[in-house]
Amino acid sequence: MNTRPDPVTPLTMRDVAERLGVSTMTVSRALRGQRGIGEATRQRVLAEVAALGYRPNKLARGLRTGGPSELIGLVVTNLANPFYSQLAVGVEEVCVRYGARVMLGSTSEDPDVERDVVTDLLERGVDGLVVVPASHDHSHLGAERLRDTPVVLAASPPMDIDVDCVLVDDFGGTRAACRRLIERGHRRIGFLGLPPSLWTGSERFRGYALALEEAGIAVDERYVSRHRGDSTLAREAARAMLALPDHPTALLTANNRNTVGALLALRDRPDDGEPVALAGFDDIELADMLHLPLTVVSYDAAEVGRAAASLLFERQRSTAPLHPRRVTIATTLIDHPVPR
Structure with a gap:
């Protein structure tokens, strides 16, 4: 006879899944009456749920209010970076269309924190995950570890796991920006980059x-x-670069936070210093108001989120197996002139 494992600790969808030896997605689909599982499995899940007295809070809330009952977990690395706020906007736009809500977790670029955040979101019964990985180790995001909860990676391709991903044209955009500086006569170009362990x-x-x-x-x-x-x-x-006797005549930055740092360094230079050109990945606010020419690699960060969420819901609702898919968001080079 099935009994409630612990009368004090609230049951989670993951508890139900583990007792049945199925995925949390299977339990979720059975509770919502979705396609993608057999009728025998559906009845087995519903019988276990009834025996345990389990009722997911988010489903109860949806029944009471008529609002969304599905949760999508979004895991990002740095909330201070405007890229992630725009990515979240894109994820939410798609989730709203599917009657879902977004639960956000931040890792502060720490892989150990990422594992904890992912585990916590699974225990809260999320129906899918969009993750911006903090490192190249994605083993904790594999199907077996997530008990088949669908996941889409953003801004990084999967390493040793078979999942969907959405990337930005990091290589092509940076190459184009550096070429633009070279076309303007620069041969000493400083690069303010990101760790080599990250895809970007x-x-x-x-x-x-x-x-x-x-x-x-x-x-x-x-x-x-x-x-x-x-x-x-x-x-x-x-x-440090600009203090060199043969300092760079141009700087190329790998993201918007590095662009801000470069702007601060250029502001600190003596007024009679030789002008230094600047190009950076990611557009930044107020770029048109800066009193120096700035070239940026621009793209739609919200589209990264929209594409990731769309892949997630397509996989959730597919009744046939899907091979891992990869979407690449194009970039555009924009020259911001000095305002007159």
Whole structure:
């Protein structure tokens, strides 16, 4: 006879799934009457739920209010980065169309925190996950570890797991920005990059390095800094480069936080200093008001979220197996002139 495991601790959808040896998604589909599971499995889930007296809070809330009963977990690395707020907007736009709500978790770029956040979201009964990974280790996001809860990665391809992903054209966008600086006569170009362990870090550096190689320019390690996107660290790195006797005549930044750091470093320079050009990945607010020319690699961050959420719901509702899919969001080069 099935009995409630613990009369004090609230049951979760994951508890029900583990007792039956099925995925949380199977339990979720049975409770909502969705397609994708057999009738025998559905009846087994419903019988177990009745025996345990389990009632998911989010489903009860939906029945009381007529509102959404489905939850999608969104895991990002740095809430201070405007990219993630726009990505969240895109995820939410799609979730609203499907009658779902978004539950947000931040990892502060710490892989251990990411594992904890993912576990917590699963215990809360999320029906799917959109994750921006904090490292190259994605083993905790595999189907077996998530008990088949669908997941889509954003801004990073999967490593050793078979899941959908949405990427930005990191390589092509950075290559185009570096080429633009070279076309304007710059040969000493500093690069404020991201860690090589991150997909965005490795791809954006690759775009920078290839553009230099194509122009017959060797990479000068004195002009390269690769750290997590942080405006303070970027400012310090840029100031060190600009203090060199043969300092860069242009700076290329790998994300908007590094662009802010570069702008602060350029502001600190003497007024009689040689002008330094700036190009960066990610558009930034008020770019048109800056008193220096700025080239940015622009793209629709909200579209990254929309594409990721769309892949997630398509997989949730598919009655046939789907091969892992990859979507790449295009970039555009924009030149912001000095305002008159």
